[in-house]
Amino acid sequence: MKHEALLNLFEEKPGEFISGEEISRQLLISRSAVWKQINKLRELGYEFEAISRVGYRISGTPDLLNAMEIQMALKTRRFGRKVKIIETTSSTQEDAARLAEEGAAEGTLVIANEQTAGRGRQGRKFYSPRGKGIWMTLLLRPEKPLPYTPQLTLLSGVAVCRAIRQLTGVEAGIKWPNDLLVNGRKICGILLESAAEDELVRYCLAGIGIDANVEPEDYPEELRSIATSLKAEAGNKINRNQLIAAIMNEFEMLYDLYCTEGFQPIAALWEALSVSLGREVRTKSRLGPVTGIARGLDESGALIVEQSSGERLVVFSGEIELGT
Numbered sequence: 001m002k003h004e005a006l007l008n009l010f011e012e013k014p015g016e017f018i019s020g021e022e023i024s025r026q027l028l029i030s031r032s033a034v035w036k037q038i039n040k041l042r043e044l045g046y047e048f049e050a051i052s053r054v055g056y057r058i059s060g061t062p063d064l065l066n067a068m069e070i071q072m073a074l075k076t077r078r079f080g081r082k083v084k085i086i087e088t089t090s091s092t093q094e095d096a097a098r099l100a101e102e103g104a105a106e107g108t109l110v111i112a113n114e115q116t117a118g119r120g121r122q123g124r125k126f127y128s129p130r131g132k133g134i135w136m137t138l139l140l141r142p143e144k145p146l147p148y149t150p151q152l153t154l155l156s157g158v159a160v161c162r163a164i165r166q167l168t169g170v171e172a173g174i175k176w177p178n179d180l181l182v183n184g185r186k187i188c189g190i191l192l193e194s195a196a197e198d199e200l201v202r203y204c205l206a207g208i209g210i211d212a213n214v215e216p217e218d219y220p221e222e223l224r225s226i227a228t229s230l231k232a233e234a235g236n237k238i239n240r241n242q243l244i245a246a247i248m249n250e251f252e253m254l255y256d257l258y259c260t261e262g263f264q265p266i267a268a269l270w271e272a273l274s275v276s277l278g279r280e281v282r283t284k285s286r287l288g289p290v291t292g293i294a295r296g297l298d299e300s301g302a303l304i305v306e307q308s309s310g311e312r313l314v315v316f317s318g319e320i321e322l323g324t
Helices: 002-012 020-027 031-043 067-072 092-101 146-168 230-234 240-261 264-273
Strands: 047-051 055-060 083-089 109-115 134-140 173-175 179-182 185-197 200-210 280-285 288-297 303-306 312-315
Touching: 002 020, 002 031, 002 055, 020 031, 020 055, 031 047, 067 083, 067 240, 083 092, 092 109, 092 134, 092 185, 092 200, 109 240, 134 240, 146 173, 146 179, 146 185, 146 200, 146 230, 146 240, 146 264, 173 264, 200 240, 240 264, 264 288, 280 303, 280 312, 288 312
Parallel strands: 083 109
Antiparallel strands: 047 055, 109 134, 134 200, 173 179, 179 185, 185 200, 280 288, 288 303, 303 312
């Protein structure tokens, strides 16, 4: 492949600029083709410094997903101890579901470098570019009745938010029920799906998608005003392996706490990290649109919204829009 030959050229001259003319001559391709191959390497996570009439120089290389590096940073007993890394997949949720049906152990983690059909809540497509983010699914086998699974969605948000804050310093916050925001822009989405039998959960799949090193120009036009990345907010590249391990460490600690002490300590942590509480929110109920102030969580993890009349409604599912 031409972009691999181009990478070899740069590796032969580390730290040096190579002109477009020299690349064109050595690879026997046109100057426009040189630009296309440079962009292919950018899509793979390579960063370039380009100077007119001087050429190109590699200024950054991708952090490759590495199971050994992840596991060396783990403090867990179960979560992340079995890892499957896939270069390209349609969805890690689908891969994890197959492993779950085959009897994979709780804590099994599926990570992809790229998703071609990643999905978010309510069937939305989830943007998952190659080498730029964390696209993963964690297998859980909670001994809980099905109605308790929304609590695990909130637990997942707390685990990811705490890990991001600790590792990157980025002050992420949680928008009910499962989006992580920084300065009003989405940085992470979480999708929890369950398989049940006789109202008991057989397994849950915690899908987590984090825009770790996505560049502003990488986003489709419709996402540029509403999404951001950890790299953009922190001002430096994020080591994906280290962040994955940090999330697993937080997740197992909180999950064990939940299994022994119930939802209340998780709810308290969620409320401390929330960007929804105390703000006007808009959503829909069976009776129509609802507008009010988000006041807290009920014991199931549903959002309590206080309307102007003083009446309090409980919102169990759906999306909310944040007001002032």
